[in-house]
Amino acid sequence: MAKREFNVSKKEKFAEWYNTIIYAADLVDNRYNVQGFVVHKPWAMYSFRALYALFEKELEANGHEPVLFPAVIPEDNFRKEAQHVEGFAPQVFWITQGGAEQLTHPLALRPTSETAFYQMYSKWVQSQSDLPLKFYQSCTVFRYEHETLPFMRGREFMWIEAHDAFASEKEAKDQVKQDIEIGQRVLNEVLGLPLICTERPAWDTFPGAEHTYAYDVLMPDGRVNQVASTHLLGQKFAKTFDIEFKDDKGEAKHAWQTCFGPGIWRIMAALVSVHGDDRGLIFPFAVAPAQVVIVTIPAGDAKEDKKILDYAAQLRDRLALMNIRAVIDNTAKTPGFKFNYWEMRGVPIRMEVGKKEVEKNAVTIARRDTKARAQVPLDALTTYLVETAGAILLELKARAKEDFNKRLKDAKTKEEVKKILEEDKGIARTTFCTTGEEGHACADELAAFAGGAKVRGTLVDKEEKPEKDAKCIVCGKPAKAIVYVAKQY
């Protein structure tokens, strides 16, 4: 299935580009015979493994511990929180039968696990000393979606969900800040993805949450991809599920809760789309399925070729000792063919090994991002690789940031918003009456005017206030907020 050549304009034909590269690079197979479910191939799995590990490490350093809850949730739990069930019910797969027997209580296949975790939290929390609870699980979840696209929206997709409970509102709010920092660190610093983190408007909070904060990555087609979100649940679920503790005065109190969901699938979609180019994928070094490909250049002489292959194998073992994932391509194809193939698959560093390299005890290294090539003596390899891994990240980050900055624009009118979204494929920054519930009508009007434009909310990591006389671009009333508007996936 994997194709060996690729050349599609990401900018001009993004949908085609995306729908070609995810199969050409052999990340997924969409021919599984249940609509909306895909097979994850090894090339994606190695990268997912690294992505999960990045977040798991951060979450554990932040005091979270791993758990695994059942994939099934009793209908009764699920229906307990009214907003939550209303939000999720249309998307739930229901298990109604076991063997030949009808189940007396249908089971939801988890679309998200609040209602699984929190009934147990009510058992785990008795006194203040049982708090905080900070647990996460790495798993797939299931949603009965009607339009699907691998890594963007699927009937089964990969994520992490962290569910926390605290004795005070302050701790819960602090946790939200920490979640946002974790997201920022991994998404931006390690993966090089530029993004905006906003508090979602009141009408766009997670079902059952008081406040929702989310990261949006701007995709090449101008739509934003929500890659992670964190929710201040307040005490709503705690009251529904009786998560109660005695405080130091012996008074019964409900816990304050948060949940955090790094969307591992969505992050893959962002990595593919933001860093890729017309030649294919470009993985940041940290999450590349193979970080190095060693391509042998035949000398046309069996004895020499054997030496070259041995040299390549030694090189791979040396890289393994440095915890670098390397593959050898010793197939009979031409070097040019092999170069194209591994470029398309996004391997950040290519090492060429031929007669010359063996003689010089060196290796020729080519970067996927800049195409720069250099011959490096083996003695200098470790330093060179560490520096190059960093340089590739900086380059990808700079390119992505430049593109992002070009497409993030101020708008003074609805018309300008529409133009920025549709012509510039960008995000519009504008003045808006309010992100409280009263602003909902203006948001709907803006969406109708500008082809589904969504008010994504107000920035979280930077306080922005409209100027004193600023007006809402929709209703013309005084603007209380500077909001970001974009089309969404």
Next chain:
Amino acid sequence: MAKREFNVSKKEKFAEWYNTIIYAADLVDNRYNVQGFVVHKPWAMYSFRALYALFEKELEANGHEPVLFPAVIPEDNFRKEAQHVEGFAPQVFWITQGGAEQLTHPLALRPTSETAFYQMYSKWVQSQSDLPLKFYQSCTVFRYEHETLPFMRGREFMWIEAHDAFASEKEAKDQVKQDIEIGQRVLNEVLGLPLICTERPAWDTFPGAEHTYAYDVLMPDGRVNQVASTHLLGQKFAKTFDIEFKDDKGEAKHAWQTCFGPGIWRIMAALVSVHGDDRGLIFPFAVAPAQVVIVTIPAGDAKEDKKILDYAAQLRDRLALMNIRAVIDNTAKTPGFKFNYWEMRGVPIRMEVGKKEVEKNAVTIARRDTKARAQVPLDALTTYLVETAGAILLELKARAKEDFNKRLKDAKTKEEVKKILEEDKGIARTTFCTTGEEGHACADELAAFAGGAKVRGTLVDKEEKPEKDAKCIVCGKPAKAIVYVAKQY
């Protein structure tokens, strides 16, 4: 929920021991409100992570690559292979509804994934050069079981399933041998579990397989726990699912298949049961949730205690650099209380850090298995730990092997089989007519006579032939096989 004290005789009251320790050590919580589904707590999760990694590393070194298939399987796929569906149908959870809609085609929640993988293999295999396919997935599977016990039998449990396809029967048979070697290496060499690996009798093969080979660990109550199995599927599934390729003469051939299932849950049950003692769990170093616990011994002076805690933190960081998972217990409980608590939870190495240790730049180390204690200068720590980790494994392995050898006995009659199984809580080695289909009646008779005794099969790693005039202990006909008989979980 976690208890701080534990003292139950594993030998005398195994069921009580097991049913107490898995909760006391906080491995699982069985109060989730769907019967047969449990919540996996962090103490189990850290160990599962290490267990998965051990097998994944071996499988990848053997040429397997990770994939993730959908958790749902269309009813039609599932019903294609007649024996397979007959074997699994009573255990399948069926998804029949999405949102408010009835699904036109019910979906099985995977009980095992042959019928998910192989329909795709038919697409992935066209020519001989597409073979072999060697893929595995780490996942949970679902079975509608009626009697459940955490880690032994559940409605959702953890495992790995590897599915391979080859161009020839020989390669498939070789793969079975390699699977068996992987099992032996991890289960016995790394985890210290003594076991027998047998070819299952004809009447006890996996539904759809030609031959089944499986590992049995003898549990303290005398029942065997099948912790892994590998199946020579032959061409049955390949014919059902059209996994066909053109060989080098251009002839269409069906692939030869194998599948291998390390039962991660079952292996945890074996680790808990075989290595634990009356005081609680004992984890082998390689898969311990925490490999070291650092217990602070207060000096009764705030300034000194601060120094002790700092020293403990430095020690933990030093261990982290050695990739050793360590936790600090600096709670206000007495040292004796803390020692008991971490012994119960099975941490293989305890480090005590008090005033004395800080002054001497040393640490007092106690082994969970032998209770041996020694003061070790920090300079010598690395060497000491490497040696001690190895020594603990050897000790656990030796204890387990001694117990196993005592309970593996020869039987010359049905009565002796019954006695070995019931009084000695052992495995009986005996002479049997045949493990071919004709032996089924004798096996049933033996089961009826000896309280459910099961013929587990003939040894795989050692050829054993009955003596010339040996008779089947049931029918008295000439014995073709030396079989192992045990009660099973």
